[in-house]
Amino acid sequence: MTAVRNKLAAGLSREDLHTFYDAYFETLDDGRLNDWLDYFVDDCVYRIIPRENYEAGSGLCTMQADSKGMLFDRVQIVLKTMVFAPRYYRRFYSGLRVVNSNDREFEVRQNVVVVQTLLNKPSEILACGVGHDRLSLDGSRGLKFVERTLVLDSEMISSSFIYPA
Amino acid sequence: MTAVRNKLAAGLSREDLHTFYDAYFETLDDGRLNDWLDYFVDDCVYRIIPRENYEAGSGLCTMQADSKGMLFDRVQIVLKTMVFAPRYYRRFYSGLRVVNSNDREFEVRQNVVVVQTLLNKPSEILACGVGHDRLSLDGSRGLKFVERTLVLDSEMISSSFIYPA
Amino acid sequence: MTAVRNKLAAGLSREDLHTFYDAYFETLDDGRLNDWLDYFVDDCVYRIIPRENYEAGSGLCTMQADSKGMLFDRVQIVLKTMVFAPRYYRRFYSGLRVVNSNDREFEVRQNVVVVQTLLNKPSEILACGVGHDRLSLDGSRGLKFVERTLVLDSEMISSSFIYPA
Numbered sequence: 001m002t003a004v005r006n007k008l009a010a011g012l013s014r015e016d017l018h019t020f021y022d023a024y025f026e027t028l029d030d031g032r033l034n035d036w037l038d039y040f041v042d043d044c045v046y047r048i049i050p051r052e053n054y055e056a057g058s059g060l061c062t063m064q065a066d067s068k069g070m071l072f073d074r075v076q077i078v079l080k081t082m083v084f085a086p087r088y089y090r091r092f093y094s095g096l097r098v099v100n101s102n103d104r105e106f107e108v109r110q111n112v113v114v115v116q117t118l119l120n121k122p123s124e125i126l127a128c129g130v131g132h133d134r135l136s137l138d139g140s141r142g143l144k145f146v147e148r149t150l151v152l153d154s155e156m157i158s159s160s161f162i163y164p165a
Numbered sequence: 166m167t168a169v170r171n172k173l174a175a176g177l178s179r180e181d182l183h184t185f186y187d188a189y190f191e192t193l194d195d196g197r198l199n200d201w202l203d204y205f206v207d208d209c210v211y212r213i214i215p216r217e218n219y220e221a222g223s224g225l226c227t228m229q230a231d232s233k234g235m236l237f238d239r240v241q242i243v244l245k246t247m248v249f250a251p252r253y254y255r256r257f258y259s260g261l262r263v264v265n266s267n268d269r270e271f272e273v274r275q276n277v278v279v280v281q282t283l284l285n286k287p288s289e290i291l292a293c294g295v296g297h298d299r300l301s302l303d304g305s306r307g308l309k310f311v312e313r314t315l316v317l318d319s320e321m322i323s324s325s326f327i328y329p330a
Numbered sequence: 331m332t333a334v335r336n337k338l339a340a341g342l343s344r345e346d347l348h349t350f351y352d353a354y355f356e357t358l359d360d361g362r363l364n365d366w367l368d369y370f371v372d373d374c375v376y377r378i379i380p381r382e383n384y385e386a387g388s389g390l391c392t393m394q395a396d397s398k399g400m401l402f403d404r405v406q407i408v409l410k411t412m413v414f415a416p417r418y419y420r421r422f423y424s425g426l427r428v429v430n431s432n433d434r435e436f437e438v439r440q441n442v443v444v445v446q447t448l449l450n451k452p453s454e455i456l457a458c459g460v461g462h463d464r465l466s467l468d469g470s471r472g473l474k475f476v477e478r479t480l481v482l483d484s485e486m487i488s489s490s491f492i493y494p495a
Contacts (some may be wrong), residue, residue, distance in 0.1 A: 025424070092443060094190070113257060123455050123458035154286065155285065259423055259424070274356070276421070
């Protein structure tokens, strides 16, 4: 019974999912943004949106990319900006759950908190929210994001939060 | 060896436990309090208690319900109160561990941090503590709380924290 | 495929790793520092170091012990200090990942946030960082730390943070 339950679908286990997200967040924590692009399919959607907008059905996003090309452009901007504003981001996630799946895709959600540390300042919560993701599984490529929508509980994210999560 | 260790008792694996708590906290994060009641047996105990009281053996709780009926009453009050104080709660847990078990019950503990976001305010830690739980496993109903005692490290929880975790 | 992937090496599964770290952090959260020593081999290295020093290749640590004996001495000091400064620490970890392994050792990293609660104060983030660990697996003793280096994002940890994580 347990063995069956742990195999979510199409040969994917909860362990595989955690392995994917552990590596995903580590890549971001380390600031390896060019590697981060590899977690997305070419025809991806990536969005950061305040919860109020999300729940009101508004498409007004803090950050939006409708393809891997747009995500690449965003990454170049972030990498330049980081030079002028030294700070660390560290991500913690909890409650990783498959909410839907079929043969090719998985809908996954998870809570995320981003802890920020500015130079000579104590660590503090920068943002808190939930990721609503669609993942595809391809035998050769492994898991990739088809869509990632990060819904943030607060609208009070400083405009400096152009860094992805 | 590994396979044996991962099967905790009575056909329950660590994966099953995580699946249960992931869904439990998601239900609370989403504010689906009536669904939340389904995680408890009829003859349940639910308590939120400051650590100082807990360690001193005092029964003085921030919130206490000695049956699912009392929990239901509490839920109705919370749902009314929420109307006047819009805010978001999001829960993160870590260190889920079975500390004891027999054929019918599991004693489980886990660290919990509740992040609160008020309207037009940054996200912040509302409460931090540890859950000391007893779970029962019934083939047809799955896992349910027989008892959940959430011990909070701080006594300084604002009186508005009547929302469960 | 999944079964193979979940068995990391030398009979160690991701579940075994989580079980180890869950117990490790719980021991610290409970303040059982003498039990905490049991998680290390005799010839261990334990370090807490600010990220700036770590990335600059500096050996300047907030705390350093080059053997279990030195760790024991440190524990005695901490236990005495705690009497005068009542507070609670609670640890949350995320992103536990094996980054390297051979037949005898595992290199593991994980994000850690320590939440502090002072008497009559709200809970707050004390420190945030990443653990870079080397673990050895011995059939009879189980997992032990050969090395644990906790790299903290902030240098602004109050001097009272002599408590390990």
